[in-house]
Every structure is written in C-alpha cells, then in structure tokens.
Amino acid sequence: MPDIVQNPEVLALLDELTRMPGRADPYPRYARLREISPVVRADDGALVVTGYGDCATVVRDPRLQHLPADMLAFVGFPDWREHPALHQLFTSMLTLNPPDHTRLRRLVSSAFTPRRVEALRPAIERMVQDLLDGMDGHDEVDFVEAFAFPLPVNVIGELLGVPAQERAGFQTLVRDWTQVLEVITPDVLARADPAAAAIRDHLAGLVEQRRQRPTDDLLSALVQAQAADDRLTDEEVLSNAALLFAAGFETTTNLLANGVVALLHHPEQYALLGRRPDLAQPAVEELLRYDSPVQLSSRVVTAPLELGGVTVGEGERVVAYLGAGNHDPARFPDPGALRLDRADNAPLSFGGGIHYCLGAPLARLEAQIALPALARRFPSLALTGQAQRRDSLSLKGYTSLRLRTG
Template sequence: MAEIVQSPDVHRLLDELTRPDGRADPYPRYARIRATSPIVRAPDGVLVLTGYDECSTMLRDPRLGHMPPDLLAFIGYPDWTDHPALRTLFTSMLTINPPDHTRLRRLVSSTFTPRRVEALRPAIEAMVDGLLDELSGTVDFVDAFAFPLPVNVIGELLGIPAGDRAQFQTLTRDWTQVMEVITPEVLSRADPAAATIREYLGGLIDERRTNPADDLLSALALAEAEGDRLTREEAVTTAALLFVAGFETTTGLLANGLAALLDHPEQFRLLGERPDLARPAVEELLRYDSPVQIGARMVAEPIELAGVPVAPGERFVAYLGAGNRDPRRFPDPDVLRLDRTDNAPLSFGGGIHYCLGAPLARLEAQIAFPALARRFPELAPAGGAQRRDSLTLKGFTRLPVRIPV
C-alpha cells in the first residue's frame, strides 16, 4: 500500500520541475520523488503520481475523467470559450469526457483507420529516403528531418497542401504552450496561433464539404455514424487536434530518440545491424525519453489507488516519464536497451483517451530510425542542442548533428 506524502523536500523537487533545468532533465528529480512515495501531494493539493502502476491505473480507470473546462473559471478564465487556444483544447477529444468523448471518438475512428495508416507505408519510406538524401555536413535535425517528416505525413493524410505546412511549426508551439501553463502572456501568443490554425482548417473543411477529395479532411467533413455527423465546429477542432498532434509529438519522438541514440552509439550501431529491432527500439525510445510527459485526471467517484482511498473532486497529475523509468516495472530503467522485452511505455496514454495517432507515430519512427542508423552509422552530435522549455511536451527546438563525409 502506498502512502500519500506531503513534505518540504517533495515540494522543492516539484518546484524544480517547473524551472528550465528541471524540465530539461527531469528524471533524477522523478526518481527522488518516487523514492519518497509514488503518490505525493503538491502544495496546491493535486496528487502527483510517479510510479508506473499508479500512472497506468489513473490513465485507464473510467472513474477518473478530465477536469471539466468550466473549472477554468476558478483559475481566472470564466471566459475561456472566448479564447481560441482554450476553446480548441478543452472542447477536443483530448480533454472531454463521455458521453461527448464517446460520440466524437466513434465518428473520428471511422475515418482514422489502421488501414488508412498502413497504406501510407510506401509514402513514408519514400519521404524518409528523400529527406536523408538531403542531409550533408552539419544540419539541425529538427528542421531537416524531425519536423518535415511528420508534418508532411499528416499533411498528406489530412489533405493539407504541401506549401502551407511549414507555417504550422511556430503556430503549434505557440498554441500548445497552454498545455504547460495558462497565463495572460502565454495566451497572448496562443490565441492568435489557435485562431489562425482554426481559420485555415475551417476554410479547407468548407471546401471539402462541397468538393470532397480522397483525404482525411474530407472524411471528417462528411463523417457519419449511426445517423450522427460532426458539426463544423467539431470538425475544425478535431482537424486541429489531429494535425497538431500528428506532427508535434512525433517530432519530439524523432528528436528525443535520436539524441538518446547518439548518447548511446553502441545502440545506434546495433539498430543499423539489426533491422528486426525496429519495433522494440521505438518502444524503448518512447519509454526512455517520452515526448509526452504529463497526463491529468479528476476523480468522479470514490476510488482506491494503490490501496489509498481517494475522494471525488481530487485531481491527479501523472508524470508519465517518471512511470516509464520506474524500477519496479523496468529493470535498470535509466539504461537504454533497444532489445528490451515486455516493454509497454505510458507515452501514448491509456484507456478511452489512448492516442488515436499512436499507430502512425510508431510507423514513422519504425521506418525512420533504422534508415538513419543504416545510412549514417557514424552520425554524431554537433553541439548547440537546445531543449524545448516545456515538460508536458518534451523535445528539442534545435538538435545539430554532423553527417560524416
């Protein structure tokens, strides 16, 4: 049975995770918090989870839901629907609860199918080869590969014109900052970014409803299940979520994964020699440095978590990256081992909110990493890497690498 711990030492460690150095390398702090207890109480009363089993239970238990968006009023945003950044986030499948979530998930799942994803394999292989052909000298891996690959993959899937895709890198970073912290300063950048994304995608959806094409935007615009259809607002919000999530987290996976491999060159070489490791390697890279580090839920009815009674209204924050390094679940959790077996990282969430785009992200990474290792076995860091100053979405803004001649 776990014990809920609240102490000055724990509060200090949690505070450090809100600072740039703590966000850049949170794992030692995760370990120290978890060694105290896998369930601790933050100064604001939130219950923080750092153990694998505790995080997994939180993600999967249907009695735990997302915070109702009306509670944004209590942190100073009663007008949250007037903020494009907040409205788009808090009315999307990412954060709504059943029965609304069930309805939207059913409609979107009918369009975003495994068959549609698998059909992209030849196109992804061609994109990877084309991007690798362009790499030479010293390049920023984020700009040269980790961003263009997923943005073009999801852009092709959705049907977003190729020339329009590059603008979304900055727009997305500005908008998704509200997933880290909500302040007037953040909203001053996030709202215009979200409004631009919504206006652009809304225009495309209007066009597809009149002139449908063979793409996911058309499928969303015309999606129907059991006589139900997405409204225009729902289609725009869902398209924004799928597009942004479709490249933002995959960019993080590719950049975080390559950084980890360059820190472990023997594993990078092993991947080049063992293409059969593609699937377990991606699971290990997701576990080792997850592009999504945090999940949150609220208790809707009395539960027990790790033997601890928890009352309705309590809020949980799960540090998924901490759960992925829990030694109770993963032997030698701080060691990168691409042939690790029985690997089930928490990085794509769980339960009804399990990431809809997980198969696509996995497919891109399973193609990209072995291709990089085969083509450039002596690839090396070039210095000057810059971590994104965020913990919820963990990644790099710059990752210079040197391509051997």
C-alpha cells in the first residue's frame, strides 16, 4: 500500500478538530484535509477520509465493520467490561457486527417502520404546538431547554415507555455517557461510568415493571421478545433500551438546534420555510447536510478495499468524517451555501448500510413538523449571541441556545 499522507499540517488540522474552536466550525479544516489528500493518517495510525464517496463506502461496505470491543484493550482499557459506560455501549447494537447486530436490530425495527412512525404525526404536531405556546409571550428563551430537548425526549419517551415525569433527568446523564463516543480517557470515564450506571439502574426498574405489567410500548416488546424464546439476555435488553432512549433524543435535539442556527444565519431561507411549508422535507435534508448532528463514524477493515485511489489493507482503522463528506464540492455544488430547495440531496448524517440509523425516519418527521411551525409562529426569531456549544465533534450541537422570539 502506498504511503498515506501524514505531515505536520495534517496532524495540526486533525488536532484542531479535537478542541474548540475547531469543533465549532470544522468545515474549513475538512476542506483543507480533502485538498491535501483523499486519505490521510492520524497520529494514532487511523486513516481519515473526507470525500463523500469514500465516506459512503466506509459506512455502507460490509468489508468495513465496527471496531470489536476487544480492541479497547489496545487503547488502554482491557478492563472495559468493568466500566459501565463502555460495557453498555459495546454490548448494544450500535457497535455490534452481524450476526448479533442482525438479531437485535430485527427485534426492535418494527417500532420504527414508516407506517408506525407516520402514525405518530398527530401526537408530534400536538407536542410542537404545546411547546410553541410555551415559548410565546417570552421575549427570550433557551431554545434547547424550551423546545429542542423536550420535543424528542417526549416522543421517544412515549414510544419506549419512560414515564413523562422522569424524562428530563436523563439529559445530563446521556450527555455524560456519550462522551465516550468522542474520546475514552480516565477523566471522561469518571463522568461517563456513573451516568451510564444511573441510566441502566433506572431502566432496570422500568423493565421489571413491564415484566409484571406489560403495556403497549417498546420496553414491553423487548421484555416479551426475551420471554418468548430467550433471544434477548437481560444485558441486551438494558443496553439496547439505553441506546434507543439516548439516541432517540440526543441526535434530534442537535438537529433542531443546529438547524435553527443555520436558518437564522440565513434569514432569507428561514423566511422561505415559513412561507413554504411544502419545503419541509428537502429543508430537513439540507439542514442535515449543512451542519450534521453526527460528524464522524469509525470502522475497521476486514478485507482489502480501495479508498481514495489506494488499497487499504485488512486491520486498518478508518474514520469517515461524515460532515466533511456532506460538504464535498464534488457531490454538492457550493456546499457552504444553505439552499432549502437543493435537489438530489443525500446527506450521510444518519450513516448507511446495516448500521443506518434506525430512528432516522422519526428524527426527520419531528424536524419536518417542528421547523416550519417555528418559522410560522416566530417570523422575527433571532439569535442573541448567547450560545453554549457542546464540546464534542462526534455529536455536534448546543447545550444552550438563547433566542429572541420577537
């Protein structure tokens, strides 16, 4: 295999993406990496791709699989099973490969079919109007607190079966737990482990209730699948319940907040969305492309394949910068422009292949209902300049976003 670019400029750019302000605006750095080479090598040996076609290959080609949990031993965590944050993540379908991934995904996919998701539309529309009513009458609001978090957490809470009064408490816990998707260090684990344990303990109590009194929710379905023919272990029930709940609001919260910021930085597009609710579907695709809530995805090569014109060998670790692929000018003309009516839009924000985000149709529906309704209700919505970005690149978003409503 030819030498893959690793030089001081590449390493400096990749280093900038590990901290602010590189995380806040990674797109110029992505563009420069792509100009240097389609495939570059990070200082830890991983290969990094930034082109749309290569990123699509990484998330779709079966020759690339998720890093097995045992690889954690090679980055200093041979005791990963003793860390709740790592154990809970690496025994969920998010990081598993076939056949375990296939079995687990099949058991929960029925809750996210297009028909079942579309049946949630009236309930989502009611939630959106209630939240907008709550914002009305306030000159200034924290959009994350008032809207972007409560909408998806209540939607997924209803679907999964988490009681309404208990949902808000999961926000900080999930944020602390999912930091292990960014980087695994002892300091991160010191916060992530107790958060993951608290999530697991809480869900364990709900699972036990469903064993005694099943209801019409996804938790009950997981318990019943386990009881039917032992297809799910106790560990799998809890790990995947935690994953579904966390993923069900974390990504959508970021989509809504990132989307509002993008729209308010392009007021003509925000006004257009308010006038043209028929643009809801392409608008959400463009907002997903423009500032993706999920910026990267990692895999390991199981059989040689070509990326960026070179053959990549078995055992190589590859990181696909999905946000970079979404801004590749070879795929999206003038990628820095926000165009809600952009044609032939196919962002990589929800991944691809067998690991394509199970909740993507639900996240899209929530945003397609919420953002046009917001633009109609608050045509003069404006940024105040007071925003707290999440210190993360893998999951890009805001922890606080203050807006003027009129």
